[in-house]
Each structure stands twice: as structure tokens, then as C-alpha cells.
Amino acid sequence: MKKINASVLVIDDQEEVLIAARLFLKRHFNEVTTLSNPANIIKTISEKNVGVVLLDMNFRYGYENGKEGIYWMKEIAQIFPDVKIILMTSYADVHTAVEGIKLGAVDYLLKPWENDKLLEIIKHAVKLVRKQSKAATITVDYFTGQSEAILKAYKTAERIAKTDVTTLILGENGTGKFVLAKYIHDQSIRRNQPFVHVDLGSLNENLFESELFGYVKGAFTDAHQDSMGRFEKANTGTIFLDEIGNVPLHLQSKLLQVIQSKEVIRLGESKPRPLDVRIITATNENLQQSVIDRRFREDLYYRINTVSIEIPPLRERREDIIPLLDYFIHYMSHKYGLPEKKVDATIMKKLEAYKWSGNIRELQNRVERAVVLAEGEQIELHDMGFSDLDIKMDDENIAVTLSDVEKSKIQECLIMNDNNISRTAEQLGISRAALYRKMEKYNISNT
Structure with missing residues (x-):
């Protein structure tokens, strides 16, 4: 019997379940990996290029509500959105299973399972992975455009993608900073590794360290188990720190330390954990002005700004x-x-x-x-x-902008011609009378 070319990961805290799954599934799939510790999920998926995950919903004795399975499912989906997840539970908790399906799981399975049913569900998940992969090859993922400014931005992105240089992306909200960061990742040798997006602007100050750096069991009241932070989840891949200009000043030093040392220390732990991660940051703030105003650390600014790329607004x-x-x-x-x-x-x-x-x-x-x-x-x-009013108002805004340009050009020509009206009018291609009218309109003096 020919094996199906797919990589399957089974995660359960019961060794007998893992042995049974491994023995059966290895007869049908090229690569089957088993894990008893969910803390190693992210690393394993990345290293093994896993397409399908069979995930138990309960990992600790006495906890049977499925919340841990949902937690890890969300973590996988955030970092590896293309991975298909099948939930397993020993308890007929339909409510939790349905919650998992709503959150993106392709199916769920009750233990002890029937082998035929298990095989059928995983085969279906593999088909979904292949269908998704095929669709991705024919879909244009990135729209650049034809304006000189955006072509320059993407050309720079292509060049730096071949390196691990720390990159700062600048631009207003909605200009495509996330898309450009993902483009850099996808053009790099890290393209098959995790891409972790962190919106620093929406991150609660009290959760800053635990979310970014992780924590160990007992580090604080609700720390019931070890948890890796976003930096560790991005290990071997790329971390995209969005809206970095919104990080409070007193937390910037902690971020700087991790970026400089490429090491992270989890809350409640003293040993540093090495990181192999590319760092891309973005902001809509004027960081140079923030440095002057002492709202942003100068050393952090230069650390994240080895290369900067500015994305122009659509207007x-x-x-x-x-x-x-x-x-x-x-x-x-x-x-x-x-x-x-x-x-x-x-x-x-x-x-x-x-x-x-x-x-x-x-x-x-x-x-x-x-x-x-x-x-x-x-x-x-x-x-x-x-509404018609929306468009009309914006036409007026454009007119104001053009008026500003015209006024500026007239002032520039007057200076170049030492306020000589005749030469200025000739250079602008208008009559002296027309120039006088425009100077009056824009309140420009020639003295």
C-alpha cells in the first residue's frame, strides 16, 4: 500500500495514545510525529513542515473542560494559518468541540477512536491542505502598483529580504505595512518558518512582558503552566512588531535588551533562551520627533532602523x-x-x-x-x-491642495527672479496681469 505524502503531528499527554496513533498512522502517511508536551508544538510544526495536527483537548489530569486544547489551537492557527487541526477528546463534550469547529478546526474525534474514522478524517484534512496549497500557487498574493514610490519600496524590500537586516516600515494606517512585512518574510530563506505579527499598540501594558517574552509556571497567579512568548514562537522565522511607536517609554528598555542580545528571559526564570529571529518593525508615528520629545529611546530607534522603507499614502x-x-x-x-x-x-x-x-x-x-x-x-x-456629498467634499480638498502647489510655485519663481514680475510671469507661462491676480489671490507680496 502506497503511503500518502503528508506530515502529521499527534499531540496527547497519554503515552499509550501516542503509541497507538503512531503505529497505525505510519502505515498510511510518510511522516508521523508525536508529542506529549504542547510547549513544543510550534517548534515541531516549523521543523517538520506539518500539514495536519491531531490535538488533544486536555493535557492536565483533573482538567476536562477542553480549554487547553482551544488555547493551543488558537496558537497554532495564529502562527500557521494553513495547518489543518483535528481535535481529540475522551469526553463527549459537544459544546467545546463545536466551539473548536467555529474557531477553525476541520473536525473532532472522540477517544477511543475507530481507526477507519480516524483515517478518513485525516485524509480529508490532507486534501484541504493540498487544495489550499494549489490555490496559493495561482493567486497573486501581493499587489504593488505602478507609482514610482511604491515600486521603489518593493525593490528595497526585495534586496533586504536576502539578508536578516533589522527593518523599520513607515507609513500611515492602512497603507499596507503588514503586507510589505509579510512580503519581505516570504522572499527570504525563512519563508517556510513562522511569521508572527504582534500589534504592540493594542497590547496591554500589564501583559507586555508575558506576551512577548513568555513565562514559567508559578510566575504569577494565573500562570498554571509554562508558556512561550511571541519572540520564541517566531524562532527561526520573522517577528513583525507593528505600531512600535506606541510602546510606553518604561517598557522600551526591555524590548531593546531582547533585540540587542537576541535572547529572551521568561517571567519567573533567570536563564536566557537564545533566539534566531528576523525583526521587522512598523509605525505610523514620526519616531525622530518622538526621540526629540523624549517619548522614544534613541538607542532603540537606531537599533530597529538599520534600513527603513516608507510606504506612501494612497492619495x-x-x-x-x-x-x-x-x-x-x-x-x-x-x-x-x-x-x-x-x-x-x-x-x-x-x-x-x-x-x-x-x-x-x-x-x-x-x-x-x-x-x-x-x-x-x-x-x-x-x-x-x-454619498455625492462625500465625493464633492473631497474634490474641494483636492482643489485646495492644487492651490497650495500653485502658490508655492509662484513664490519660488519670484525668489529665483529677484521679485521681477516680468521674468516670473514669462517663466510661469502667464501674463503679467494674470500673475498679479494670482499674487492677490494668494496674498503674495513682491517686496
């Missing part, structure tokens, strides 16, 4: 708005199994003029809404949640 790359619109319409239509709808040229012009304060994230959300709600063959402005 500064307007040539990318319509290609992005088309991209998201195609993506969302495929996602929801709906026919692709068109956008009228008149509406496209209005969308190009809109300010997009929420950047690409706003565009994506509005397109997703429109794809689902549009009733006709074409997408209208109201399908995207716009």
Missing part, C-alpha cells in the same frame, strides 16, 4: 487607485463566489479624486461592501457607502 499614488480597485473587485468576487461587476468611467474619475484617508484598507473595505451589495451589473457609489 500620493493616485495612478494606483484604479488598478487596486480592479484587483480587489476580482479578489472579493472570487472570495464570495459572485460575478465580477464593472465600474463606470465617470465613477472611476471620482474615486481617483477622493482623498482615501483610510488608504488601501478603506478602499478594500468599500470594494468588499460593494461586491456583496451591488444589485445591478455595475458598482455604483452608494454600493461603496459613498
